[in-house]
Amino acid sequence: MSNSNLAPLLVVDDLTTEFISGGNALPAVRNASFSVDRGRTLGVVGESGSGKSVLIRSIMRLLRASDVRHRGRIVLDGEDLLTMSGPRLRATWGSCMAMVFQDPMTTLHPNHRIGFQVSEALRQHFKISRNEADTRTLELLRSVGIPEPTRRMRQYPYELSGGMRQRVVIAIAIACDPELLLADEPTTALDVTVQAQVLGLLKTHQSQRGMAMILVSHDLAVVSSRTDDLMVMYSGQIVEYGKTATVLNQPLMPYTAALLRSTPSIDKPVKSDLFTIPGEPLPTERFQTGCRFASRCQFASEICISDQPGLTERPDGRRYRCHLPLGSVESSEALKVNLARGKTAAGLPVSEYSVAKGA
């Protein structure tokens, strides 16, 4: 099946996902291209409505064919998921790729026992007896840190806490040893104290089993310590991509930098204002001639309004979508020009104060 273990496990090539609504095609993900290597973790960050979830759901082929249209290719282990037949796709789901959903309150069936739901995943893909399935279910529940797994197997989801339920969801996802695990904001619905445990659990299983993982989050802290690579999305586009540490330490796209500055820090004085990005994100379906972030960007100059920036790749693999990448001479020149005229080319007011504080 696999050509070579060196080839990336997942290759997403020029993927556009559009929702079909009343004859109109509304793009939610625009021309996304990236790849994930075996055993590596890719973080995807971006604010609400940036297309993170749609991207994940496109890869998972979770969106209904009647609602969406995909263009491009999503190649998992040499096979294009977008042209896969129903039965082939069902064989792939669970065993080759699996998903951990956002809200463990609603992803478990309320009328079935925990044990049944976990062993169900096993019995879909392996020809094993009920007893064997039960034994492996027990091991799985133990491995995701559920105390008293024998008792839990006979319980219903409502008898478990949110954290415990998400552990069960993870157990189901890893039951058939998938090569790719997609986690769509797996801790958003959980208590802060439980978040770290669940993320740690995901990370442990990911490295133990050599799975590749895509971790979607709007929380930079969540991805910063647990991913190898980081991808930033804005308004349906990939705007920055690179090794997590380099992207966070040295962002090239002003949006990434602004996102980082918007994070509350424990080192700052208690009453200090939180940096905010002015304006509102451009809806993914809206057409824009220039850069999709231009209207909110302090660096925006004339070229940002007239020309759409492509995704530029540096020799070191860093990719960014910006005419005036941070740290470049052009970037500081543009800011100087904007400060001098008091506003950007897009009309956003800029001053020394707003540069320091945000809007």
Next chain:
Amino acid sequence: MTLTARTDDPPILVVPTESTDSPRVVRRRRLGLWLAVAWLGVVAAAALLADFLPIADPTANVAVGHSAPFTSWPEVLGTDRLGRSVTARLAHGAQISLIVGVLATVFGMVVGVAAGMFAAIWKPVDFFVGALLDSLLAVPGVVLLLALAATMGAGVPQLVLGLALYALPTFARLARGTARVVRHQPYVDAARMIGTRPLRLLTRELLPAVMRPVVAYAVVVLASLMVAEAAVSYLGLGVPPPTPTWGGMISDGQSSLSSAPYLVLVPAMVLFGTVLSIGVIGRWWQSKEATA
């Protein structure tokens, strides 16, 4: 780091429970429920044991002409126009009433739920089933039963078939509606994402959720079908005489309504009590379902 800290409580709808009622109302309602269960128990026992109880043959003439209840022994409930034991006829009639009611409800439920669920999942089936249900609904129940009796004769199987067809559209609609809501639940997507086959999705994921309102509703349907059965027997389209049925007894007694009203009153009261009991239990179940 994140600002959204939520509790571990499931985000379910807050439905006001019975706590708004005073304890007296709750106690009275519970008494009603127990009375209903007790009455149904008596009727079911009579139906099951009709052949073994020390009662007369329901078709044999044990007396000459009718007699009022509580005037003779052992025929406590009196005898009908032909001198047949009312007790025996009620007990044997319960058999027909319950068998027809339960079978028709179950058939209507099984076929209706299957049709409704397939319709909820597959568009072509939806169109076909929808057209079929609409044409079924367009035919009044009585006309449907008349047509069946006219073409296939009168009898228990025809009665069951007719009443099942009568109840089917509502079951199908209820199942379709519920399935359409449930199929968008994240747990159904989650089940798909572990490679669950469509048929298994239908039976394992959707069916349990669909059956909850359906079963609660089925109890109410059972009550209405028992009335319908009596009505059909009353019209002479049900089980042919001399087999005793409740509706048939009411119809029979009608001719002597002025001289012996009890011949109508007694079976009518039994039917009323039974239907009321089933209704009470059904309501209780539905309210329990709504708050669950």
